Amino acid sequence: MVSALYQLIPDERKRSKAVATRKIPAGTEFVFHPLVTVVNAEESVCENCLLFGEGSLRCSRCKQVRYCSAECQAESWTKGMHKHWCKKQRPDFPSDLKLLLRLALALKQGGPLAETFDELIAAQDMLSPIHQVQFEHNAKIIHAILPHWSEADLITIQAKNLRNSFTVTDGRLFDIGSGVYPLASRHLNHSCYPNCGVSFRGPQMMVKTLVELKEGDELCINYCDPIVPLKRRRKALEDQYAFKCTCEACTGGGWFETSRQGRKTADEIDVNAEEALNAIFRSSISEQILLVLGTDPDNIIQARQKVFTTLNIPPIFLNISVLSLATSRSSSLRTSANWSESASYGLYVLAYYLLIYPPAYALVGLHASDLAITMWNAGGWEGMEYIIYAGILRSSDQVLLLLGLCVPPNIGGRELSAARQFAPSFCGLTLNDNLYHKHHISPELVLDSRSAYLDFTEPIKLPM
Template sequence: MQHSWSARTDTVEVKPHPTARDQAVAKRNLPKGSSILAVPSFTSALLFSEKGHRCDHCFRFPKEGSYLKKCTGCTAYWYCDTQCQNAQWQLHHKRLCKKINQFTSSAAFQGLKEHDKMDAILLSHLLSYLSTLAEPYSAGQSEGLEIFLSLLPGSSSAVGPPPVPAVNPPPNQELVAALFERFGNNNFTVHSHLNSIGHGIFPLASRLFNHSCTPNAAAKYILSSSNTVTMHVFALSDIAAGEEICIPYVDPALTQTRHQIFQITYGFSCNCPSCKFLNSIGHVPTPPTDSDQLKDVAEKLRSFVQVDNYLQSDDYRSRPIKETPSQLHCVFHETFMKGLSERFSDASHESDFDTAADTGVTLLALYLLVYPINYPQIGMHLLEMAKTHWNHSFVLSDLPEEKKAHAKPEISRLLVLARRVLGVMGTEGDADGPLEEISILENLLRT
């Protein structure tokens, strides 16, 4: 089947897949960091926690020294400027403005779970948008809708659509049900520097890319003036022509729960090497609570992953997850990563540098095991390690000059590694992201 979009991309083509519906395959060699596809959101909505802080249309913060402008009609939507306000007004807000407050304060809306509230808002945006279109739809308009309706419905379609404000003309109920069935499993969480800021629907990305917990590509989000958020799918590693391109639908670090998420939300089971291995373990043992035993697990993990080699040498090769020895199976218990992250973050904030440095390296080892190479979480963590080291050596303590001189190369090395990983993702989200932070620290180190 020839889609009009396929002529527009020289990166991906769709081929039959042995088990899934079909697969997106690289049309040519795609070096790591290359952009595979850019898709504007079909509809999007800010997280409730971001409302009033970011523009409801472009998701950006207001420019420095300026404030968001509130829609005077509803006082519930905020914009960075009149361009964004006008753009969203035309897109959907003109059909929603008068109704949104009554709707969000209704018992029906208030009775929804947080996640369903988000879906109700997204669905309201989408239905309002569709109601503004004059039929017959233009090619561009119908393409988004057609692709969305061509997606497989979610597995929990027994639940009806959440209540939405009435729009004029009223939407066809069959269409509403059909749209909603495709909502839960086709929502993406929009993030900036790995912090969630909103939700969006990107039909073409949903249509093209299958999931893998060891993906060779991932999504990032570009926020730009007067536009809705755009998803960019980029290559995490070099992808050869003919190779399937997969993205993670779920955080690969959810080593115990992702299984259920696939079944309940997406209705598939994942057969990636990581899932195959985790299936073969069966029950994941609980990590020890005794601190000496825990230390022993941490040491074994670091040595298995060869994290020192990663930190020091440029020809690091990651260890296949399936070779993980049985004494280390407990690291796949989700409480293990959670505990490490908490200890690392607490120790960094409490200026307990030795603990922070130690847990930081163990957490890095775990990331190298559960995430594919160049996964952004690895780079963000390397940057956090560098910042902790910098604060300890140059900000919070009065170290002798000799020790400071010693710290510099170690921090530089962490920054080199952080830049190597995060450079693959490149710029995304808000201004002044991690790549800028790396540059600032690099400059400080030179002085």
């Protein structure tokens, strides 16, 4: 038994899986600690808390890492790993060598997380020639610094890290580093339609349920972006994680078959992305999709089926190259304050996301928040546009509150406050607004009150 909420059970295909032992509400949070982390080249990220801070302090000995405060610097030295690698890490080390050095030192120190890392799968026989050469090169360098580690063992460590490391992100999902979270790797399998989302609070990994889980449901996160087409997604998973995905989004029937076939057909079309977007804009199909999805926020799968049975969606709508162009255009136009045109591209991107991503998916909430701000600046919305705008805004608020990401501040104006109360969510997540008003409490407090903060520090022994 892992906790009162889920347990690990053996699985013939996946080795093991985490299944709910009872109903788990949406927004329930699980905390996983890192064995090691490494920040990227961003100088304003604190080495200890992995948060951004001004006036960073630099380590006076190695002069390679920064801290946001004297307290973080002291904690990194006394409780963290910095004193073990301070003089061993060379200034020219790239991130992968830094992580390997820290991993080797942490494994030498031992402890529950190190024991769990030893249990992880390396699948060295499936390493690509490029990885094999790179790992051998790295092993020689670290072996010269830590001679008690053999080059063969260092290659094994890198193979395990390849299969199990996580990208650490900030509240807007920007990469700030990478980390090894052995218990999360051991407990949580992949799905291209996950029911749990990953975010980070400093170096701690926060895993939250995106929807309510029933007893017996498996808890899954995604190892790669579900928006990537099936063939490319499967290849990426096999190359890095050494398995062939058989989740419902890849093999299931019903809506998943409709989605899979629609995307396959779209990506086989030799399309001019610019012309395709112009055709999509002329048809107003994005706005129609958002309106249909907004009519049934409690059952997003049913709403998606309704989209494909009631609307004449052109095959080019789901083409990935068209989506890539629209995403780029929306962002660049928003940066240059061309609000109306940016909103047109952003509406298409949001409609595409809501047809593919799981309910309450982080990227949907972040894009919806950017789009709500863009539409607010564009102004002039009324009627159907107002309904769409209000739904986008509330969807953004709900998803980001659920996941604990950066919720945009109140942009201002009575119209905006009304919009936040007005329309249904488009993201398949409905919170009880009447509860907030009745008890005069904020949505944040409601979410916190039903979150279970479970702190995993001990490895789990599975039955043989």
